[in-house]
Amino acid sequence: MSTDKMPVKMPVAVITGAGSGIGRGVALALLAAGYRCALLGRRAAALAETIALSAHPQNALALPADLSQAEAVSAAFAKLIAHFGRIDFLFNNAGTFGGQAPIAETSTETWDSVIAINLNGAFYCAREAWRQMLAQDPPGGRILNNGSISAHVPRPHTVAYAASKHAITGLTKALALEGRSLGIAVGQIDIGNAATDMTADMPRGMLQADGSTRAEPVMDLRHVADAVVMIANQPIAVNTLFVTIMATAMPYIGRG
Incomplete structure (x- = not known):
């Protein structure tokens, strides 16, 4: 009898907001780490650009979708499941800042x-x-939500963004509780000032809680991508429930 091991299929990751910024960086890092990746986002051209930047484009699938619409999300997931057959890791990353303005x-x-x-x-x-992770064989998987420093301490005049990211923390806790008996690990990564298009204004100056405007440092996106890959690679018996990664000198502890 042959002692050769059966080939192990590459795990499947889903990355939302994969057409730019953190989503693109994480998608490229997961592809480099040996994952098959479904890339979700609003812009087909941007998703194609992400795939073109990878050394493993054959392992990527672009799925343009408006993630604010439940029907569009369901259709995209049906396509990725038909293509890959399972989901091992979801990086729930897609987001928008919404600008800064007083609530009024x-x-x-x-x-x-x-x-x-x-x-x-x-x-x-x-x-x-979640539905797919329960149904697949073997069952289970991991979900990592992209929170924010603003999930803990808001920036001035960002009521919608801060409220949405505080809500992500509640979503993470609720799903971590529900998933722990089902083989589904759920965690959250809170990122501060990764260098992306969204943070391009930070080195030029951001409104602070004391009313001043000050430049803020940013960090290379690759450090965020490395952290996400590390979490994705953990055995399912291990969960990184919350982790914060940030530019060391950014105003967070003691903000205000």
Whole structure:
């Protein structure tokens, strides 16, 4: 009898918001680490650019979708499951900042759009991944939600963003509780000032709690990607429930 081991299929990761910023960096890092990856996001061209940057484009699948719409999320997940057959890891990353304005000047449209992507979209994606993780053989998997420093301490004049990210912490805790008897590990990564298009203004100056405007340091995106890959590679018996990664000198502890 042959002692050769049966080939092990590459694990499957789903990355939302994979067309730019943190999502793109994490998608590229997971592809380099040996994952098959489904890339979800609103812009087909941006997802194609991410895949083109990888040394392993054959292991990537682009799935353009409006993640604020439950039906669009369901359709995208149906396609990725038909293509890959399972889900081992979901990086729930897609988000929008919504700008800075006092609450009196924050429009209903801004509030609704931020909540729709940052919170509703995260819930829709987690729900679809959850259903598949329960049904697959072997069952189980891991979900990592992208929170924020603002999930703990808000920036001035960011009511919609701060509320949405505080809500992500509640989502993480609820799913971690529900998943621990089902072989589904759920955690959250809170990121401070990774260098992306969203943080491009930070070195030029950001409004602070004392009313001043000061430059803030940023860190290389690769450190965030490395942290996500480390968490993705953990055995399912281990859960990184919360982790914060940030530029060392950014104003967080003692903010205000």
